[in-house]
Amino acid sequence: MKTYTNTENKDTRSGFGDGLTELGKTNENVVALCADLTGSLKMGDFKANHPERFFQIGIAEANMIGIAAGMTIGGKIPFTGTFANFSTGRVYDQIRQSVAYSDKNVKICASHAGITLGEDGATHQILEDIGLMKMLPGMTVINTCDYNQTKAATLAIAQHHGPVYLRFGRPKVANFTPENGTFEIGKAVQLTEGNDVTIVATGHLVWEALEASKALNENGISAEVINIHTIKPLDEKAILESVSKTGCIVTAEEHNYLGGLGESVARVLAQHKPTPQEFVATKDTFGESGTPAQLMEKYGLNSAAIEKAAKNVMKRK
Amino acid sequence: MPSIQQLEDLTTQVRRDILRMVHKVNSGHPGGSLGCAEFFVTLYNEIMERKEEFDMDGNGEDLFFLSNGHISPVFYSVLARAGYFPVEELNTFRLIDSRLQGHPTTHEGLPGVRIASGSLGQGLSVAIGAAETKKLNNDNHIIFTLHGDGELQEGQNWEAIMYAAGKNIDNLIATIDLNGQQIDGSTDDVLPLGSIKEKFEAFGWIVLEIEDGNTIEAIIKGLTKAKSLAGNGKPVCVLLKTVMGNGVDFMMHTHAWHGKAPNDEQLEIGLAQNAETLKDY
Secondary structure: OOOOOOOOOEEHHHHHHHHHHHHHHHOOOEEEEEOOOOOOOOOHHHHHHOHHHEEEOOOOHHHHHHHHHHHOOOOOEEEEEEEHHHHOHHHHHHHHHHHHHOOOOOEEEEEOOOHHHHHHOOOOOOOOHHHHHHOOOOOEEEEOOOHHHHHHHHHHHHHOOOOEEEEOOOOEEOOOOOOOOOOOOOOOEEOOOOOOEEEEEOOOHHHHHHHHHHHHHHOOOOEEEEEOOEEEOOOHHHHHHHHHHHOOEEEEEEEEOOOOHHHHHHHHHHHHOOOOEEEEEEOOOOOOOOOHHHHHHHOOOOHHHHHHHHHHHHHOO | OOOHHHHHHHHHHHHHHHHHHHHHHOOOOHHHHHHOHHHHHHHHHHHOOOOOOOOOOOOOOOEEEEOOHHHHHHHHHHHHHOOOOOHHHHHHOOOOOOOOOOOOOOOOOOOOOOOOOOOOOOHHHHHHHHHHHHHHOOOOOOEEEEEEOHHHHOOHHHHHHHHHHHOOOOOEEEEEEEOOEEOOEEHHHHOOOOOHHHHHHHHOOEEEEEOOOOOHHHHHHHHHHHHHOOOOOOOEEEEEEOOOOOOOHHHOOOOOOOOOOOOHHHHHHHHHOOOOOOOOO
């Protein structure tokens, strides 16, 4: 089976920051807005290189979303940066009315998503943001898996006209996708070929899925791992083709199983090809303080959890 | 430039449009719409530098953002009569498949509208964004906005008010419709606003007051002054004192007609008080 190498653990937020730096050089319409988290979002280079195109809004996320919507009028492409919690739940109505319903070309870039922001605890660990954003008509929802892919996605969304939610995280995670790879919005990436079980993962759980597939392979189980970086629009064809072959599926995400990738996949399967499915996700709960590894273990989001889910779902075929 | 008489005639016709629009669908917000008729007519026909054709980017022209979107009837009437879309389309207000939604939106592509509004408190932030983009584009035009006084109870406004002054957004003229009324009663009864003038000034804005916000000459004078103050490092706030329901006697000085349409008989009375000047749609 095809294997992947982790070149170096890197944070996905740095992929965003480096992508933004590159956009600063190549696209003069790109502007960046931040709500007092420039360092956390890795927006410092853009700010230093293009101070006239960087807007420090202060701790006022609602105002930031509105300003971003207004800046599109006249041709700018605003990238907003703050934590995922403050990028979505805190400003849901502003995004709904001023961005999504008004069809504004705003890129909402959200770091520190999920429980792996760690020690800060549940106030900051949003596990509902994918659901909130995917329910908005016209919103594209992307959750990248590693540094390289986050950088590529940052570049790609500047070329896409329309509102985008780009979700990434705080911790350093495996970096294994190609450097300077292309990023096609809405196009799933098949990472391994397999016949026994499909594993569809998003975010840094893609790496956990690859680790799980290795362990499964040692037990004689061939898993097909698909990286779904775009949750909306969902690559339904890739999912249906894979389950036609494997007959069962595991979805894996750092998000509540209510409203996340898993539910989007379940809808597609229910409509076109009912298939046994297991959900690796948080189960309608808040997070808590801890290290990322401890939290992924406790909340069942690591490779061991994916491996177990794969074995369970195969029994239901 | 139109004469004062022409602007007054247009205002009277806009009042007729408002009454007929909300009456037909037995819904909508006539009170605030009537109170701001003179403001809209003056802004669009006397004050703003506008291009004839609508395009979303609005480069090279003044822009207007309506934050209190529920007064859509006056907005639609003035936009139509300024030539953005056919006046006959006012007939479709709030009907299925219409571009004239209950609250303004870009969603159906209605010319003249650049942002959805209705959920209150968001318009000033959007206007600041458009103002920042004008600065980046070296476009010397002005961003105008309108907000309800009750709408200032929404917290996002104060984020925006702080930002606009702190970041020297001086190509922005925000008008507050000071009619002292909101759905549940007077602003004093619902949640007292205190001195809006002192609040804006404390945040670092220049504040102008238009005492008679239902008189075209006073509005011209006030907004012309506001324009002359643009580009001096500070945003400008215009406090426009209006009478809710202005021009229809039984609708005046009360919150009762904030969101209620007249019945057949009331419509006739209202129209009789505002004789047709331009053609009804």
